[in-house]
Amino acid sequence: MADRQTIDARGAFCPGPLMELIAALKLAQLGDEVEVLSSDKGSVTDIPAWVNKVGHTYVGTVEHDGYWSVVIKKAK
Template sequence: MAERQKIDARGAFCPGPLMELIAALKLASIGDEVDVWSSDKGSASDIPAWCAKVGHSVVEASEHDGYWSVVVRKAK
């Protein structure tokens, strides 16, 4: 059964939200989802841009009170 994992990378300067997402996806199964929380506005565009390059799906991206949430589904 597919799982959804949350990574709260708000305020994480290093390695940062996208590196955390990449690391989490390596351990995930196909169909699993990772919800990355980031206080860096750039993540809202960087993460979807990387997913488009690699072929993972962005399920949703939303802005909350001071942070962005991007949910990515592992596609391969």
């Protein structure tokens, strides 16, 4: 069964949240989901763009009070 892990990158500036996501995806299994919590507004567009470029699956983004939750599924 696929796992989901959460990375709390709130407070980190660009490209910190993206780099933390990529490091987590390296260690994840195929089908696992990684949720990134980020207060960096650029992550909202940067992470889906990166996911589209490299071939993982973008699951979605939820806005919270002062930060965003971006979820990615490892697809390769």
